[in-house]
Structure formats: structure tokens, C-alpha cells
Amino acid sequence: MNNRERVSIIVFSGDLDKCLAAFIIGTGAAASGMQVDMFFTFWGLSVLRKRGIKVKGKSLTEKMFGMMLPKGADSLALSKMNMLGLGTKMMKEVMKKKRIASLSELLEIAQQFGVNLYACEMSMKVMGLKREELIDGIKGIVGVATYLENAAKSQITLFI
Amino acid sequence: MNNRERVSIIVFSGDLDKCLAAFIIGTGAAASGMQVDMFFTFWGLSVLRKRGIKVKGKSLTEKMFGMMLPKGADSLALSKMNMLGLGTKMMKEVMKKKRIASLSELLEIAQQFGVNLYACEMSMKVMGLKREELIDGIKGIVGVATYLENAAKSQITLFI
Amino acid sequence: MNNRERVSIIVFSGDLDKCLAAFIIGTGAAASGMQVDMFFTFWGLSVLRKRGIKVKGKSLTEKMFGMMLPKGADSLALSKMNMLGLGTKMMKEVMKKKRIASLSELLEIAQQFGVNLYACEMSMKVMGLKREELIDGIKGIVGVATYLENAAKSQITLFI
Numbered sequence: 001m002n003n004r005e006r007v008s009i010i011v012f013s014g015d016l017d018k019c020l021a022a023f024i025i026g027t028g029a030a031a032s033g034m035q036v037d038m039f040f041t042f043w044g045l046s047v048l049r050k051r052g053i054k055v056k057g058k059s060l061t062e063k064m065f066g067m068m069l070p071k072g073a074d075s076l077a078l079s080k081m082n083m084l085g086l087g088t089k090m091m092k093e094v095m096k097k098k099r100i101a102s103l104s105e106l107l108e109i110a111q112q113f114g115v116n117l118y119a120c121e122m123s124m125k126v127m128g129l130k131r132e133e134l135i136d137g138i139k140g141i142v143g144v145a146t147y148l149e150n151a152a153k154s155q156i157t158l159f160i
Numbered sequence: 161m162n163n164r165e166r167v168s169i170i171v172f173s174g175d176l177d178k179c180l181a182a183f184i185i186g187t188g189a190a191a192s193g194m195q196v197d198m199f200f201t202f203w204g205l206s207v208l209r210k211r212g213i214k215v216k217g218k219s220l221t222e223k224m225f226g227m228m229l230p231k232g233a234d235s236l237a238l239s240k241m242n243m244l245g246l247g248t249k250m251m252k253e254v255m256k257k258k259r260i261a262s263l264s265e266l267l268e269i270a271q272q273f274g275v276n277l278y279a280c281e282m283s284m285k286v287m288g289l290k291r292e293e294l295i296d297g298i299k300g301i302v303g304v305a306t307y308l309e310n311a312a313k314s315q316i317t318l319f320i
Numbered sequence: 321m322n323n324r325e326r327v328s329i330i331v332f333s334g335d336l337d338k339c340l341a342a343f344i345i346g347t348g349a350a351a352s353g354m355q356v357d358m359f360f361t362f363w364g365l366s367v368l369r370k371r372g373i374k375v376k377g378k379s380l381t382e383k384m385f386g387m388m389l390p391k392g393a394d395s396l397a398l399s400k401m402n403m404l405g406l407g408t409k410m411m412k413e414v415m416k417k418k419r420i421a422s423l424s425e426l427l428e429i430a431q432q433f434g435v436n437l438y439a440c441e442m443s444m445k446v447m448g449l450k451r452e453e454l455i456d457g458i459k460g461i462v463g464v465a466t467y468l469e470n471a472a473k474s475q476i477t478l479f480i
Contacts, residue, residue, distance in 0.1 A: 005312050010478070012341055014400075017202055021172055021319075024282065028304035034312075042337055043400060061414050068401055080174075080203060081228055091286070094221055098285055122344065125418055126411070144348035152325050152354075152475045155312045158170070158319040159341075159478040165472050177362055181332055181479075184442065188464035194472075240334075240363060241388055251446070254381050258445055315472045318330070318479040 006035045008154035010147070014043030014070055015079035016088060016103060022160045023106035029156070030113035037150045038110070039142075041120035044160075045127065046070040047107065048119055048134045055130050062128025069127065072135075073104040111137050116150075118142050166195045168314035170307070174203030174230055175239035176248060176263060182320045183266035189316070190273035197310045198270070199302075201280035204320075205287065206230040207267065208279055208294045215290045222288025229287065232295075233264040271297050276310075278302050326355045328474035330467070334363030334390060335399035336408060336423060342480045343426035349476070350433035357470045358430070359462075361440035364480075365447065366390040367427065368439055368454045375450045382448025389447065392455075393424040431457050436470075438462050 007029040011022045022038065030036045040048050046069045058066065070076050081087035095102060101109065110117070116139040124130075124141060131141060140146070151157045167189040171182045182198065190196045200208050206229045218226065230236050241247035255262060261269065270277070276299040284290075284301060291301065300306070311317050327349040331342045342358065350356045360368050366389045378386065390396050401407035415422060421429065430437070436459040444450075444461060451461060460466070471477050 007308075010341075012338065018172065021170075021201060024304055025307070029308050032305060032308060034308070041341060061410060064410070090221055090224070094286055100282060100286065122420060126414055126420065144344055145352060147345070148327075148349050148352060148354070148476070155314075156308070156317045157476045157478060158317060159480050160319050167468075178332065181330075181361060184464055185467070189468050192465060192468060194468070250381060250384070254446055260442060260446065315474075316468070316477045318477060320479050
């Protein structure tokens with residue numbers, strides 16, 4: 001087990017293109033037998049958000065963060081050429097036509113392949129996100145110590 | 161050969177400043193005897209584009225991607241302070257005056273020093289880019305499996 | 321000493337959120353006994369700037385770079401949702417209220433924990449930044465060779 005090659009990815013970005021890259025690497029590595037840990041922090045947390053969840057008792061700032069962060073893998077936009085959503089829509093259609101998995105499909109594949117998904121505790125605290133607002137199947141809400149422990153054993157470490 | 165130190169860089173960004181950083185690291189590592197693999201994906205592919213190539217039979221979307229992606233190393237812009245091109249121009253002039261290699265010079269140096277340049281197969285498919293639209297001397301158009309195989313043997317792995 | 325685990329972080333970005341992430345990882349690693357090297361390059365150099373320093377004899381371009389680069393850790397803005405400074409202000413207030421260290425506090429902690437801070441020689445040259453414009457306690461103004469030497473011995477290598 002110790003000899004299994006490992007990949008550790010911090011997903012900081014909430015941009016569609018960067019998150020696609022993260023998941024293509026993550027699922028590709030898992031498919032070839034590597035152990036994969038993905039740590040979602042800051043804007044990256046938006047990938048793990050569930051749709052249509054409302055949590056009571058949030059402060060005004062927390063409500064604002066909640067409104068502004070994309071709600072889940074289907075809501076992300078491109079980092080460039082978004083063009084008020086047109087570029088993002090175009091990219092999604094091209095990917096569909098060329099039979100390339102969408103971000104939400106990649107997220108599902110990642111979970112099926114046993115990729116460990118972690119949410120960053122401190123970012124959740126800053127943004128006022130609660131556990132029940134995230135999708136099921138997350139391995140843990142963890143701090144930087146857990147990230148470091150895993151990453152130090154990984155051949156491939158990326159910040160995306 | 162197995163003991164030679166290795167660097168693996170994913171060039172995701174198509175921003176001039178980030179690509180400069182990638183090539184300064186890549187050529188610096190190659191110059192000091194390390195094996196360097198650079199994988200160009202998404203916007204990063206623009207660095208590898210040849211100028212003045214027209215390919216027939218592209219779909220409308222592919223033509224749009226072609227028009228919007230910078231055409232080669234000389235066409236990239238800064239990620240910040242671009243100011244409608246003024247910042248980029250200023251940066252290029254400063255670099256020239258201070259005798260720092262430009263991006264296209266660094267690309268040439270990288271090739272002379274034996275840096276392995278790879279283009280991402282899936283990104284090319286999404287954007288409708290053809291082999292003949294890329295510069296000569298690319299080691300391969302490859303998928304994530306090739307990236308992972310190389311990166312897992314690299315001491316330094318970066319996503320830029 | 322050789323067996324001590326190491327982290328090597330390139331801080332390319334001058335965005336508040338990305339620099340926070342870099343320092344949370346860096347100070348977290350140092351706190352758990354790892355050796356940490358942080359290389360500040362391009363926009364990342366703004367974190368190391370001292371406030372209120374004026375250097376004479378700069379060219380017009382160098383003065384412009386000086387004016388446009390944020391002056392130190394307290395002056396950085398968010399990469400997203402900055403909203404003319406409102407988003408950044410909101411984020412800082414939330415962090416304060418939730419007792420999370422600010423960027424300048426993290427910078428201080430990093431120095432107390434013995435994190436090695438390096439400034440990129442070439443970027444300083446391009447931007448016309450002088451040694452006396454940077455904070456005290458920097459380990460060195462170095463080139464890519466020093467970065468590579470340290471990074472090649474690090475288990476965790478990140479480009480932020």
C-alpha cells in the first residue's frame with residue numbers, strides 16, 4: 001500500500017476550465033491505480049456545493065458569500081472568454097458533442113474511482129458554508145495538517 | 161539515466177507572465193542538466209501555435225476558438241495590468257532593454273536544451289486545433305496517462 | 321537534517337486569496353516541523369514590499385511598476401469578487417471576526433517559524449525593485465538555480 005503512487009491536488013480555483021483540468025488529472029490517475037487526494041479550498045469549494053440547499057441562521061456576510069459562490073459543478077464558468085456566459089455555454093456544448101465528460105460527470109467518476117475529496121475547514125468557516133451544503137461522499141472536512149500529511153507522501157503535488 | 165532529476169510542468173495558462181515563469185523554470189532546469197517535460201493544455205496551447213496557418217474544414221465553433229486563442233508565443237498578454245495591450249508592450253520593452261529573453265526566445269532555448277514539449281490531446285480536440293497548426297519539434301500530442309507517467313518520476317511537479 | 325520533509329512554494333500571484341493559501345500552507349508546514357522555502361516572483365513580490373519607501377533614480381517605467389504593484393501584504397486584493405475593494409474589505413472583516421490570521425500576521429508567523437523567504441532576482445530587475453524596498457529578514461534575492469536546488473529536495477512543490 002505504501003508503494004502505491006499518489007497524487008495530491010489542491011483545487012483552489014472555482015473556474016470551470018481549471019476544475020476540469022484538476023478532475024481530468026485526478027480521475028486519470030485514479031483510473032491507472034494511483035491514490036488521489038483532492039483538497040477543495042476557497043473558490044474550489046463551489047464544486048462540492050449541493051444545489052437547492054438552504055441553511056438558516058446565517059449572517060448577512062455568509063448569505064452574500066453563499067449567493068456569489070457558484071452552486072455546484074454545473075454552475076462554474078470559464079476563467080477566460082466567458083463572455084457573459086456565452087463562452088462557457090459554447091465550451092460545454094463542444095465537449096458534449098465530442099463526447100468529453102462534463103465536470104459533474106467527472107466528479108461522479110472521481111467518486112466511483114475512489115478519489116478522496118476533502119473540503120478545507122478554514123475556507124468553510126470564512127464563507128460560512130455548512131457540512132449539509134456539500135455533496136455526499138466527501139471524505140472529510142479537514143485542515144492544512146491533513147493536506148500536508150497526504151501531500152508529503154505524494155509524488156505529484158499540484159495547486160490548481 | 162534514472163537518477164537524473166526531473167521537472168514536470170503543466171502549462172495551463174496562456175498568460176504571458178505565467179508562461180514566462182514556466183519557461184524560465186523549464187530552461188533553467190534543462191541548463192542545469194535536469195530532464196524537463198512541459199505539457200501544454202487549454203490556454204497554454206497558444207504558446208505552441210504557429211503563425212499564419214489556415215486549416216480548412218473547421219466548424220464554426222472551432223473557427224471561433226482559433227480566432228480567440230493567441231497565435232503563438234509573441235501574441236500572449238499579461239494576466240494583470242494588460243491595459244488594452246499597453247502593459248504587455250511596456251513589459252516586453254523593459255525585458256528587451258534589460259536583456260532578458262522574450263517568450264519566443266525562451267521557447268527556442270527550451271528546444272535547443274532538449275526540453276520535451278507535449279501538447280494535450282483532449283484540449284486540441286475541444287478547440288479543434290490540428291497538428292499542423294503547432295510549431296515543429298513537439299515531442300508528442302498526448303493524453304493524461306503520459307503526463308502522469310512522467311510526473312510520477314519527477315521531483316518537481318508544477319501546474320502553471 | 322537531510323531527512324526533514326520539505327515544502328517549496330513559488331508565490332507568483334499577488335492576489336490576497338492565493339497569497340493567504342500560500343502562507344497557510346507554508347506556516348502550517350513550518351509549524352509541523354517541515355523546512356519551508358517560499359520564492360516570491362512577479363506579482364508575488366508585492367507581499368514582500370515595505371511601505372513608505374522611496375528610492376531615487378528610477379526610470380519612468382520602473383516608477384510605473386512601483387505605483388501599480390501593491391505595497392505590502394496589507395494592500396493585496398482578492399482575485400475574484402473584489403468589487404472595487406468591497407469584497408476584499410468584507411473578506412478581511414470576516415477573517416478578523418472569526419479570528420483567522422491576516423496576511424501580514426501570517427507573514428510574521430512565517431518569519432518566526434523560520435520559513436525561508438526568497439525574492440526572485442530577475443523579477444526585481446524587470447520591475448526595477450531595489451533590495452531596500454523589501455521587508456527585512458529575507459533569506460536572499462536569488463535566481464532560478466537556487467529555486468531548483470531547493471525544490472528538487474522537496475516532497476511538496478507548488479506554484480501559486
